[in-house]
Amino acid sequence: MYGTPHTVSDVMTTTVAAVGRRAPFKELVEMMQDWQVSAVPVIEGEGRVVGVVSEADLLPKEELRDDPADDYRRLRPPSDLAKGEAITAGDLMSSPAVTVRADATLAEAARTMARSRVKRLPVVDENGMLEGVVSRADLLKVFLRGDREIQEEVRREIVAPLFPPPDSAVELRVEDGVVTVLGRVRDTSLVPVAARLVRAVEGVVDVRFDLAAGQRAAHA
Secondary structure (H helix, E strand, O other): OOOOOOEHHHHOEOOOOOEOOOOEHHHHHHHHHHHOOOEEEEEEOOOEEEEEEEHHHHHHHHHHHOOOOOHHHHHOOHHHHHHHHOOEHHHHOEOOOOOEEOOOEHHHHHHHHHHHOOOEEEEEOOOOEEEEEEEHHHHHHHHHOOHHHHHHHHHHHHHHHHOOOOOOEEEEEEEOOEEEEEEEEOOHHHHHHHHHHHHOOOOOOEEEEEEEEOOOOOOO
16 A cells, blocks of 8 residues: 555544543443543453443443333343443443554554444554553544645655656645546556555545556647
Protein backbone atom coordinates (compact mmCIF):
# COMPACT_ATOMS: atom_id res chain seq x y z
CA MET A 1 0.00 0.00 0.00
CA TYR A 2 1.25 3.47 -0.87
CA GLY A 3 1.72 6.07 1.86
CA THR A 4 1.80 5.61 5.59
CA PRO A 5 -1.59 4.73 7.11
CA HIS A 6 -2.71 6.38 10.30
CA THR A 7 -2.77 4.17 13.36
CA VAL A 8 -4.96 4.09 16.45
CA SER A 9 -2.29 6.04 18.35
CA ASP A 10 -2.88 9.00 16.02
CA VAL A 11 -6.55 9.43 16.98
CA MET A 12 -7.13 7.72 20.33
CA THR A 13 -8.05 9.51 23.56
CA THR A 14 -5.42 9.04 26.26
CA THR A 15 -7.39 10.57 29.14
CA VAL A 16 -9.68 7.69 29.97
CA ALA A 17 -12.46 7.06 32.49
CA ALA A 18 -11.93 3.58 33.96
CA VAL A 19 -13.17 1.69 37.01
CA GLY A 20 -12.19 -1.23 39.18
CA ARG A 21 -14.15 -4.45 39.63
CA ARG A 22 -15.83 -3.17 42.81
CA ALA A 23 -17.22 0.04 41.31
CA PRO A 24 -20.95 0.19 42.18
CA PHE A 25 -23.76 0.42 39.65
CA LYS A 26 -24.64 4.03 40.41
CA GLU A 27 -21.02 5.14 40.03
CA LEU A 28 -20.92 3.55 36.59
CA VAL A 29 -24.03 5.42 35.48
CA GLU A 30 -22.70 8.71 36.84
CA MET A 31 -19.32 8.22 35.18
CA MET A 32 -20.84 7.53 31.77
CA GLN A 33 -23.01 10.61 32.16
CA ASP A 34 -20.19 12.88 33.33
CA TRP A 35 -17.72 11.70 30.68
CA GLN A 36 -20.38 11.41 27.96
CA VAL A 37 -19.28 7.91 26.98
CA SER A 38 -21.22 4.75 26.25
CA ALA A 39 -18.80 2.34 27.94
CA VAL A 40 -15.93 2.27 30.43
CA PRO A 41 -13.07 -0.23 30.76
CA VAL A 42 -12.70 -2.23 33.94
CA ILE A 43 -9.13 -2.50 35.17
CA GLU A 44 -7.24 -4.27 37.92
CA GLY A 45 -3.75 -4.02 39.36
CA GLU A 46 -1.66 -1.33 37.68
CA GLY A 47 -4.14 -0.88 34.84
CA ARG A 48 -4.65 -4.22 33.11
CA VAL A 49 -7.96 -4.29 31.24
CA VAL A 50 -10.16 -7.19 32.36
CA GLY A 51 -13.50 -6.17 30.90
CA VAL A 52 -15.79 -3.40 29.70
CA VAL A 53 -19.10 -2.15 31.10
CA SER A 54 -21.37 -0.58 28.49
CA GLU A 55 -24.79 1.00 28.57
CA ALA A 56 -26.14 -2.29 27.22
CA ASP A 57 -24.78 -4.06 30.32
CA LEU A 58 -26.65 -1.61 32.58
CA LEU A 59 -30.04 -1.64 30.86
CA PRO A 60 -31.23 -5.09 32.06
CA LYS A 61 -31.63 -3.70 35.60
CA GLU A 62 -34.12 -1.11 34.37
CA GLU A 63 -35.86 -3.67 32.14
CA LEU A 64 -36.29 -6.10 35.02
CA ARG A 65 -37.31 -3.47 37.58
CA ASP A 66 -40.87 -3.04 36.37
CA ASP A 67 -42.00 -6.61 35.64
CA PRO A 68 -44.24 -7.89 38.43
CA ALA A 69 -45.65 -10.70 36.30
CA ASP A 70 -42.20 -12.16 35.63
CA ASP A 71 -43.10 -12.61 31.95
CA TYR A 72 -40.02 -10.70 30.91
CA ARG A 73 -37.77 -12.87 33.06
CA ARG A 74 -38.92 -16.06 31.37
CA LEU A 75 -38.06 -14.63 27.95
CA ARG A 76 -34.60 -13.26 28.75
CA PRO A 77 -31.34 -15.23 28.60
CA PRO A 78 -29.65 -16.07 31.92
CA SER A 79 -26.86 -13.57 31.24
CA ASP A 80 -29.34 -10.68 31.09
CA LEU A 81 -31.03 -11.83 34.27
CA ALA A 82 -27.67 -11.98 36.04
CA LYS A 83 -26.79 -8.47 34.91
CA GLY A 84 -30.20 -7.24 35.97
CA GLU A 85 -29.37 -8.30 39.52
CA ALA A 86 -25.68 -7.25 39.48
CA ILE A 87 -24.50 -4.23 41.43
CA THR A 88 -20.75 -4.02 40.70
CA ALA A 89 -18.63 -3.55 37.61
CA GLY A 90 -17.08 -7.00 38.04
CA ASP A 91 -20.47 -8.66 37.73
CA LEU A 92 -21.77 -6.33 35.02
CA MET A 93 -18.79 -6.26 32.68
CA SER A 94 -18.38 -8.09 29.43
CA SER A 95 -15.20 -10.15 29.65
CA PRO A 96 -12.72 -10.70 28.16
CA ALA A 97 -12.66 -7.16 26.80
CA VAL A 98 -12.43 -6.57 23.08
CA THR A 99 -9.32 -4.40 22.74
CA VAL A 100 -6.97 -3.00 20.12
CA ARG A 101 -3.28 -2.11 20.04
CA ALA A 102 -2.06 1.44 19.50
CA ASP A 103 -0.12 0.42 16.38
CA ALA A 104 -3.19 -1.09 14.67
CA THR A 105 -4.37 0.72 11.56
CA LEU A 106 -7.66 2.58 11.65
CA ALA A 107 -9.08 0.03 9.20
CA GLU A 108 -8.19 -2.80 11.58
CA ALA A 109 -9.83 -0.97 14.48
CA ALA A 110 -12.95 -0.32 12.41
CA ARG A 111 -13.21 -4.00 11.46
CA THR A 112 -12.85 -5.02 15.11
CA MET A 113 -15.62 -2.61 16.13
CA ALA A 114 -17.93 -3.83 13.38
CA ARG A 115 -17.24 -7.50 14.08
CA SER A 116 -17.79 -7.09 17.83
CA ARG A 117 -20.64 -4.57 17.48
CA VAL A 118 -19.10 -2.10 19.91
CA LYS A 119 -18.74 1.69 19.75
CA ARG A 120 -15.49 2.04 21.71
CA LEU A 121 -12.35 -0.04 22.14
CA PRO A 122 -9.83 0.10 25.00
CA VAL A 123 -6.32 0.55 23.61
CA VAL A 124 -3.81 -1.70 25.37
CA ASP A 125 -0.10 -2.47 25.21
CA GLU A 126 1.48 -5.90 24.80
CA ASN A 127 0.77 -6.66 28.47
CA GLY A 128 -2.89 -5.67 28.31
CA MET A 129 -2.32 -2.40 30.17
CA LEU A 130 -4.70 0.44 29.37
CA GLU A 131 -3.20 3.18 27.16
CA GLY A 132 -6.31 4.92 25.90
CA VAL A 133 -9.66 4.49 24.19
CA VAL A 134 -10.63 4.80 20.53
CA SER A 135 -14.21 5.45 19.44
CA ARG A 136 -16.13 5.41 16.19
CA ALA A 137 -15.91 9.20 16.10
CA ASP A 138 -12.12 9.00 16.43
CA LEU A 139 -11.90 6.69 13.41
CA LEU A 140 -13.87 9.17 11.31
CA LYS A 141 -11.36 11.97 11.96
CA VAL A 142 -9.39 10.99 8.84
CA PHE A 143 -12.30 12.24 6.74
CA LEU A 144 -11.58 15.75 8.01
CA ARG A 145 -8.42 15.70 5.91
CA GLY A 146 -8.29 18.52 3.36
CA ASP A 147 -8.89 17.94 -0.35
CA ARG A 148 -5.56 19.54 -1.30
CA GLU A 149 -3.63 17.21 0.99
CA ILE A 150 -5.45 14.18 -0.43
CA GLN A 151 -4.80 15.37 -3.98
CA GLU A 152 -1.07 15.77 -3.38
CA GLU A 153 -0.75 12.30 -1.87
CA VAL A 154 -2.69 10.64 -4.69
CA ARG A 155 -0.61 12.47 -7.30
CA ARG A 156 2.73 11.70 -5.64
CA GLU A 157 2.16 8.16 -4.44
CA ILE A 158 -0.17 6.69 -7.07
CA VAL A 159 -0.58 8.67 -10.27
CA ALA A 160 3.09 9.53 -10.80
CA PRO A 161 4.37 5.91 -10.48
CA LEU A 162 1.49 4.26 -12.39
CA PHE A 163 0.84 6.84 -15.12
CA PRO A 164 4.08 8.74 -15.78
CA PRO A 165 4.36 11.25 -18.63
CA PRO A 166 4.80 11.52 -21.52
CA ASP A 167 2.86 8.30 -22.20
CA SER A 168 0.05 9.42 -19.91
CA ALA A 169 -1.47 12.78 -19.07
CA VAL A 170 -3.63 12.66 -15.97
CA GLU A 171 -5.48 15.40 -14.14
CA LEU A 172 -6.72 15.06 -10.56
CA ARG A 173 -9.69 16.74 -8.95
CA VAL A 174 -10.72 16.24 -5.33
CA GLU A 175 -13.94 17.62 -3.91
CA ASP A 176 -15.27 16.70 -0.47
CA GLY A 177 -13.00 13.67 -0.43
CA VAL A 178 -14.19 12.36 -3.82
CA VAL A 179 -11.23 11.87 -6.17
CA THR A 180 -11.78 12.18 -9.92
CA VAL A 181 -9.03 11.01 -12.27
CA LEU A 182 -9.26 12.42 -15.79
CA GLY A 183 -7.13 12.34 -18.93
CA ARG A 184 -5.40 9.77 -21.07
CA VAL A 185 -3.30 6.76 -20.06
CA ARG A 186 -1.30 4.30 -22.07
CA ASP A 187 -2.20 1.21 -20.04
CA THR A 188 -5.82 1.10 -18.90
CA SER A 189 -5.24 -2.29 -17.25
CA LEU A 190 -3.67 -0.34 -14.37
CA VAL A 191 -6.89 1.53 -13.63
CA PRO A 192 -8.30 -1.13 -11.23
CA VAL A 193 -4.97 -1.09 -9.39
CA ALA A 194 -5.09 2.70 -9.16
CA ALA A 195 -8.68 2.58 -7.91
CA ARG A 196 -7.77 0.20 -5.12
CA LEU A 197 -4.80 2.32 -4.06
CA VAL A 198 -6.72 5.59 -4.16
CA ARG A 199 -9.50 4.17 -2.00
CA ALA A 200 -6.85 3.14 0.54
CA VAL A 201 -5.68 6.75 0.93
CA GLU A 202 -7.03 8.06 4.19
CA GLY A 203 -9.71 10.68 3.80
CA VAL A 204 -10.85 9.43 0.39
CA VAL A 205 -14.62 8.98 0.24
CA ASP A 206 -14.81 7.63 -3.33
CA VAL A 207 -12.86 7.56 -6.59
CA ARG A 208 -14.08 8.07 -10.14
CA PHE A 209 -12.31 7.70 -13.47
CA ASP A 210 -12.78 9.42 -16.81
CA LEU A 211 -9.85 8.09 -18.79
CA ALA A 212 -9.13 7.33 -22.42
CA ALA A 213 -6.48 5.00 -23.79
CA GLY A 214 -3.68 6.22 -26.04
CA GLN A 215 -0.20 5.22 -27.14
CA ARG A 216 1.18 8.63 -26.32
CA ALA A 217 -0.74 11.29 -24.50
CA ALA A 218 -0.53 14.95 -25.29
CA HIS A 219 1.12 17.14 -22.67
CA ALA A 220 -1.41 18.79 -20.39
